[in-house]
Amino acid sequence: MEQAIFCNLRKEIFESLKKRVSDFKDGYRQNIAILGEELCGKTTLLKSLLNELNDEKLIPVYCDIVPFEFSLFLKRCLNSLLYNFLKKTQLLSSRENLEMLVKRAKEALPKTAPQIELFLAHIDKDKPEALFKELFAIIENFAEETQKHCVIIFDEFHHLKQFGPKNIWQELGKKIMFHKNTLFIFSSSAKHEAKDILANELTLLFGNFETLELGMLNPAQSSELIRCRLNDIQIASEITSFLIHFTGGHPFYLKTICDEAVSACLSLKKTAIDKDMIAASLERILFNDWGILNQKFTNSLSQLTTNRNKNEYIYLLGAIATGKNRIKDLASFFRRQRAELNQKLKKLTELNIISKNGSFYQLNDRLMSFWLKFVLVEKLNALDPDHCEQSSNFKNSIAAEIEEFIKASRKDVADRMFDLFNLFEGDTLQIDKKRFQLSTFKELKIIRFENTDLKIGLFAKSQDSLWLAAIKEDGIDEKDVNEFLQSIKRFKHGKTVNKLIICLGGIERNARLLAKESQILTWDIANINSLMDIYGKPRIIKCA
Numbered sequence: 001m002e003q004a005i006f007c008n009l010r011k012e013i014f015e016s017l018k019k020r021v022s023d024f025k026d027g028y029r030q031n032i033a034i035l036g037e038e039l040c041g042k043t044t045l046l047k048s049l050l051n052e053l054n055d056e057k058l059i060p061v062y063c064d065i066v067p068f069e070f071s072l073f074l075k076r077c078l079n080s081l082l083y084n085f086l087k088k089t090q091l092l093s094s095r096e097n098l099e100m101l102v103k104r105a106k107e108a109l110p111k112t113a114p115q116i117e118l119f120l121a122h123i124d125k126d127k128p129e130a131l132f133k134e135l136f137a138i139i140e141n142f143a144e145e146t147q148k149h150c151v152i153i154f155d156e157f158h159h160l161k162q163f164g165p166k167n168i169w170q171e172l173g174k175k176i177m178f179h180k181n182t183l184f185i186f187s188s189s190a191k192h193e194a195k196d197i198l199a200n201e202l203t204l205l206f207g208n209f210e211t212l213e214l215g216m217l218n219p220a221q222s223s224e225l226i227r228c229r230l231n232d233i234q235i236a237s238e239i240t241s242f243l244i245h246f247t248g249g250h251p252f253y254l255k256t257i258c259d260e261a262v263s264a265c266l267s268l269k270k271t272a273i274d275k276d277m278i279a280a281s282l283e284r285i286l287f288n289d290w291g292i293l294n295q296k297f298t299n300s301l302s303q304l305t306t307n308r309n310k311n312e313y314i315y316l317l318g319a320i321a322t323g324k325n326r327i328k329d330l331a332s333f334f335r336r337q338r339a340e341l342n343q344k345l346k347k348l349t350e351l352n353i354i355s356k357n358g359s360f361y362q363l364n365d366r367l368m369s370f371w372l373k374f375v376l377v378e379k380l381n382a383l384d385p386d387h388c389e390q391s392s393n394f395k396n397s398i399a400a401e402i403e404e405f406i407k408a409s410r411k412d413v414a415d416r417m418f419d420l421f422n423l424f425e426g427d428t429l430q431i432d433k434k435r436f437q438l439s440t441f442k443e444l445k446i447i448r449f450e451n452t453d454l455k456i457g458l459f460a461k462s463q464d465s466l467w468l469a470a471i472k473e474d475g476i477d478e479k480d481v482n483e484f485l486q487s488i489k490r491f492k493h494g495k496t497v498n499k500l501i502i503c504l505g506g507i508e509r510n511a512r513l514l515a516k517e518s519q520i521l522t523w524d525i526a527n528i529n530s531l532m533d534i535y536g537k538p539r540i541i542k543c544a
Contacts, residue, residue, distance in 0.1 A: 003048045005228050006041055006251070009221045013212050017049050017185070020210070021151065024183045025055060031176060031184040033157075033198055036214030037365075038189040039252035045214075046153055046187060059148050060084050061139065064155035070163040071123050074135055078116055081142060081150070085109075112142045128164035129171070136175045143181050150182045157186040158193050169201035176208070192352060216249035223543040225251060229258035233265050234272035241541040242405045243278070248366040256292055260285050279398040286367075287375050287394045297371045303351050309344075311380070316344055318377035320354065321369040323536045325361050326427070358428035358435065360534050370401075408538040414446050414456045414471050416540065417502060420528075421460050421467075423535045431527050439465055452483040454501075459491070466491075469500040473542075476503040476522070481514045502528060504542060 007014045013034070020030050034042050043064065053060050061084070063076045075098055082101040086092055090104065098120070106113040115138055123131065143150055154160070160168055176184050188194035191213075198209050217225060222244040226235065247253035260281040261273045270277070285291040304310045316330070324333050327345075331338050345361060348354045354361050363369035374397045378390045408416065424438035439462035447459045449470065460467040468488045472480065484501060499520040501507075507515070507522055515522050529539040 003044055003051070005225070006044050007048045009217060009225060009251075010041060010045060010214070013214060014045055014048065016210075016212060017045065018052065020185075021049070021053065021058070021183065024149065024151070025057060029180065029183055031209045032186070033194065033209045033211045034185070034187040034214055035191045035194050035211060036187075036189065037191070037216075037250070039250070040189075040214050040216070041251050042187040042189070042214055043155055046155060046185070049185075050153070053151065056088065057148055058151055059142075059146070060151045060153060062153045062155070065157060065159040067159045067162045070128055070131070073163065074123060074131060075120075077135060077152075078119075078138065081139065082116075085142075085146070085148075109142065109145060111145050112138065115141060129166060132163075132165045132168065132171060136179070139182070140179060150179075151185065152182055153185045153187075155187050156189060158188045158190045158197060161197075169197060173202045176202070190352065217251055217254070218249060219244050219541050219543045222247075222249045222251075222254055225254050226258055229255055230262060230273070232271075233262055236274075237543075238406050238409065239273065239275065239278060239402070241409060241543065242402050244541050244543070245405055245539045246367065246370070246401070250365075250367065253293065253367050256285060257281060275399060275402050278402065279395045282398050283391060283395055286371055287391060293367070293371070294375065297365075297368050297376075300353075300365075300368065303353075313344060313348065314372070314376060314380070316341070317348065317353065317363065318372045320361050321363055321373040321377075325534070326359050327361075330361075357530075357534065358430055360427065360429065362534065366533065374398075405538040409541070413473055413504065413540070414458070416537075417458060417469070417471055417528075418444065418446055420531060420535065420537060421458060423537075429531075429534070431523065431530070434521075439463065441467075449483070449487040452480070452487060454480055454484055454487070461495070465496040465498060467498045467500060469502055471502045473504045475505040476501060476507040476511050476515075478508070478511045478514050481511050481518065481520065484520065485518055504528070504540065 017032065017034075020032055023030060034045065036042050046062070050060050050062055059081065061077055061080045063073060063080060065073055079098045079101065082098070082105050083092065083096075086101060086104055086108070089108070092101075092104075096104075102113050102116050102120070105116075119131075119134055119138060126134075139150055139152070142148075160172070165171065176182075186194075186209075195211070198211065202209070219241075223240055226240055226243060243254060243257060247257070257278070261277055264277055264281055265271070265273060268277075286293045288294060301310075301314065304313050316334070319330055319333055324330055327338055327341060330336075330341050330345075334341065345354065345356075349356060352364060355364055356362075363372070374394055375390075378393065421441060421444055425440050426437060428435060428437050430436070441460045441462050443459070443461040445459050447457050449455055449457060453474075454470040454472055457470040458467065460469070468491060470480075470484045470487075481501070484499075488499065499518070500523060501515060501520055502523050504525045506524065512522060525540060525542065532539050
């Protein structure tokens with residue numbers, strides 16, 4: 001049931017996976033790599049795909065790869081191969097081990113089964129390079145003997161490099177190229193590393209991998225997930241929107257928070273979730289030492305345990321989480337040289353904990369950012385070993401976050417854009433791969449466009465540039481772009497002019513092309529929310 005709900009939320013990607021399998025059955029092979037943050041549902045999608053692989057011609061080989069366990073990896077691949085082959089013709093128990101499966105397969109696989117027996121006999125003796133090649137030789141011989149095609153699924157495939165074989169990517173690339181009757185599906189939570197492997201290490205493939213990126217759930221999907229987890233329990237739309245903003249649409253975080261809130265509701269015999277219940281639920285899972293999200297984030301920082309200056313990194317992350325996210329702010333706060341801080345920031349970037357956008361550094365996980373700010377740093381500074389005061393402060397912080405979000409959500413979008421533009425201080429940022437300097441404005445005001453559907457916008461003048469922006473909550477079409485061009489002619493200026501349309505409801509393709517041709521920037525809701533994150537303001541959430 002849970003898999004079905006999630007696959008429906010990720011319908012587009014799940015349908016792409018099924019189509020590639022269907023195409024493979026018809027003789028067209030397109031290997032796939034699914035990339036996404038940890039706990040975003042990659043494994044759920046892959047296991048759902050396995051459940052639908054009922055074609056007699058296809059044998060799946062699924063292995064979730066555990067670092068440094070090479071012999072375990074080899075055995076799990078063979079176990080999956082034999083189990084999925086035999087279950088089509090025999091009654092199997094989940095308790096059967098690999099040796100039992102080999103014995104069962106001897107009659108049906110007179111060539112492959114003895115080959116596997118020999119392989120297992122020297123699995124702890126041969127060099128990793130030879131064992132890796134032999135594994136694929138077994139799979140190839142199995143396919144030839146059975147006249148079936150294999151679908152090899154490696155979950156967290158980037159861990160393969162930790163198994164020991166030299167030139168493992170080159171070897172894997174050769175197998176992928178020449179095993180024409182095998183479809184390869186990879187997944188990885190290490191997006192940057194996986195992209196580098198696909199682009200640089202597996203170069204023999206000449207782009208033979210289709211990359212599917214599994215991002216966060218959009219507001220509509222997040223709202224649907226919340227509704228499914230809560231069943232008949234009521235929740236106000238403002239609280240739903242807050243949870244989407246708070247988690248960034250991370251499915252695991254949404255599920256965990258909702259499940260905790262439901263449990264509290266049932267124990268208290270309530271039929272609705274309110275702000276106090278959300279605060280109490282978050283305290284249990286995010287603040288308490290044994291809370292599931294507290295444990296997750298603590299484990300995430302275990303990457304820094306080998307460093308003698310671990311707490312310095314934690315305080316640095318805490319400072320970024322509290323809004324000191326420019327190098328000049330950090331240097332002033334810690335009274336350190338920028339060069340010293342840059343070394344630590346570089347390490348945190350390499351570990352994929354933070355990322356840099358122009359002048360700013362950001363935590364890649366927004367909920368982890370909140371945890372650092374209101375849990376870890378507070379506990380590190382606490383004099384009370386029981387953290388009673390910190391617990392109370394935490395619930396107050398949650399309540400304040402909810403109130404701030406609701407207050408901001410009730411404001412007009414134009415007012416929110418005015419407040420956002422008022423925060424610019426000459427910082428550099430990259431938006432849609434374009435680099436901007438967001439100047440400090442000496443004049444900033446809301447303007448109105450007469451006789452157009454755009455209605456409202458911003459006039460922002462700095463020392464050396466002028467920004468003219470239209471704001472529209474609905475979608476943008478060509479008519480809107482033309483009306484904007486006509487409306488801004490009345491503004492006299494002798495400066496560099498940045499023409500901008502802020503569209504929260506999407507933009508039609510032809511309108512985007514016309515805007516580009518007319519040198520008009522177009523920022524959608526994702527661009528705006530990225531700026532809101534950088535400047536520490538609540539996101540704009542549109543669930544419809």
